[in-house]
Structure formats: C-alpha cells, structure tokens
Amino acid sequence: MADEQRRELTEQVLAAEQDERRRIALFLHDGPVQSLSGVALMLDAVSDFIAHGRYEQASEILDRALSRTRTTIGELRNLSFNLEPVVLRDHGFSMAVRALGENRGIEHEIKIDLDVAAAETLGERAQAALYQIVRESLEGAIRRGPPKTFTVRVARTGPQSLEMTVRDDAPGERRRRSIEVLEERARTLGAALSVDHDDDGSTLRLVVPLYAASE
Numbered sequence: 001m002a003d004e005q006r007r008e009l010t011e012q013v014l015a016a017e018q019d020e021r022r023r024i025a026l027f028l029h030d031g032p033v034q035s036l037s038g039v040a041l042m043l044d045a046v047s048d049f050i051a052h053g054r055y056e057q058a059s060e061i062l063d064r065a066l067s068r069t070r071t072t073i074g075e076l077r078n079l080s081f082n083l084e085p086v087v088l089r090d091h092g093f094s095m096a097v098r099a100l101g102e103n104r105g106i107e108h109e110i111k112i113d114l115d116v117a118a119a120e121t122l123g124e125r126a127q128a129a130l131y132q133i134v135r136e137s138l139e140g141a142i143r144r145g146p147p148k149t150f151t152v153r154v155a156r157t158g159p160q161s162l163e164m165t166v167r168d169d170a171p172g173e174r175r176r177r178s179i180e181v182l183e184e185r186a187r188t189l190g191a192a193l194s195v196d197h198d199d200d201g202s203t204l205r206l207v208v209p210l211y212a213a214s215e
Contacts (some may be wrong), residue, residue: 011118012159012206016213017155019184023181024079027079031072032072032075032076033077034068035068035072036072038068039065039068039069039072042061042062042064042065042068043062043065045058045061046058046061046065048061049061049202053204055089058181063124065188071164072126077136087099088127088128088131091126092120093116093120093122093127093130093131094114094116094117094119094120095132096131096135097114097116097152098114100131100134100138101114101150102137104138104142104151105171108142108146109148110142110146110147110148110149110150111144111148111149111150111152112149112150112151113149113150113152114151114152115152115154115155116152116153116154116164117152117154118154118155118162119147119154119162122162122208122210125188126189126208127133129185129186129188129189130154130164130189130208132185133164133166133186133206134152134164134166134183135181136167136178136182136185137168137179137182137204138150139166140148140178141168141195141202142170144170144172145168145169145170145171146172147167147168147169147170147201148169149167149168150166150167150168151165151167151168152164152165152166152167153165157207159210160209160210160211161207161208161209162208162209162210163205163206163208164203164204164205164206164208165203165204165206166203166204166206167201167203167204168201168202169200169201170202172197172198172201172202178197180207182195182204186206188211189206189209190208191206191207191208191209192206192207193205193206193207202215
C-alpha cells in the first residue's frame with residue numbers, strides 16, 4: 001500500500017475513533033452519570049428520613065433508588081457488550097453475528113438470514129467494525145419497524161475487496177444522523193458505504209478494500 005494511502009487511512013481511523021470517544025462520553029454524561037447522581041441524592045434523602053424516624057418514606061425512596069441503579073447497571077452492561085462483545089473476541093465474526101441475530105430475532109420475531117463466513121479472513125479490527133455496522137443496522141431496522149426479515153451477506157468481490165450487504169424490510173431510515181454513524185464506522189476501514197431505500201425496505205452495501213481490513 002502506498003504511503004499516501006496509509007496516511008489517509010490513518011487519518012480516517014483517528015477521526016472515527018475520536019467521534020466514537022465523543023459519542024461514548026456524551027452517552028455516559030447524559031445517561032449513567034446523571035442517573036447515579038440522582039441515586040446519590042435519593043440516598044441522601046433516605047439517610048435524612050431515617051434520622052428523623054420517617055421509615056416509610058425512607059423505604060419508598062430506597063426502592064426507587066434501587067430500581068434506578070438496576071437500570072443504570074443494564075445501560076452500562078449494554079455499553080460494554082456493544083463496544084466489544086465477548087463472543088466476537090473469543091469466537092469470531094460469524095458466531096457473534098449469529099448470536100446477535102438469534103437474540104434480537106427471537107425478541108422481535110424477525111427472520112434472520114446470514115451468510116457471513118467470508119468475513120472470518122479479516123483482521124480483528126475489521127471484524128469489530130463490521131459487527132458494529134451490522135448491530136447498528138439491525139437496531140435501526142427494529143426502531144423503524146421492526147422488520148419481518150433481516151439479511152446479511154458477506155462475499156469476496158475480487159482479489160482486493162470484500163462486500164457486505166445488509167437488507168431489511170422495515171420502513172426507510174429518515175434520520176440522517178443514523179446514516180452518518182454507519183459512515184463513520186465505514187471510514188475506519190477505508191470502505192465505501194451506500195444505503196438505498198425503496199418501498200420494500202433498505203439495503204446497505206459496504207465495499208471493503210482488503211489492504212485496509214487485514215490488520
């Protein structure tokens with residue numbers, strides 16, 4: 001790969017990583033941090049109620065604090081899984097996508113169709129990026145629909161490229177920000193991404209140059 005291509009790819013990766021850190025920081029600040037701050041205030045109130053012998057009020061506030069804490073734990077667990085699901089790290093792309101599809105498919109009664117073995121030849125970073133694109137595409141389809149079907153295909157399209165196609169039959173995406181998130185993921189791979197909408201659903205195509213996805 002030429003030095004110019006390497007520099008361009010490095011800049012794309014750094015920009016996408018910065019965007020990702022910014023999104024995570026915003027999520028933590030607006031979600032779990034605010035929630036835990038509220039829990040702390042509730043516990044202060046519980047302590048005050050107990051000190052004044054108002055045990056019934058203390059019990060009510062404590063129950064609310066416990067409920068909010070459990071919700072926050074769930075949010076943090078989801079964040080951890082989305083950043084790097086254990087199954088992706090330990091068993092590879094195919095198993096991780098299959099586990100994701102089975103989990104969400106059963107929950108929302110979606111028929112999941114996968115043919116993704118070709119992605120196993122990619123590097124760890126590329127597999128993680130592709131997984132995130134699949135996951136965000138599925139979550140977007142569920143938000144818009146949910147769809148009845150969700151299909152993922154990964155295939156070699158030549159000696160130097162690989163194509164992933166994601167298809168769903170949910171209503172088309174209307175929020176530009178959702179597409180921009182996928183585009184940012186694609187930039188980490190130096191990949192070309194397109195999203196098409198029609199009356200029958202949406203199709204995402206991602207063409208990945210193998211020189212950028214082997215690391």
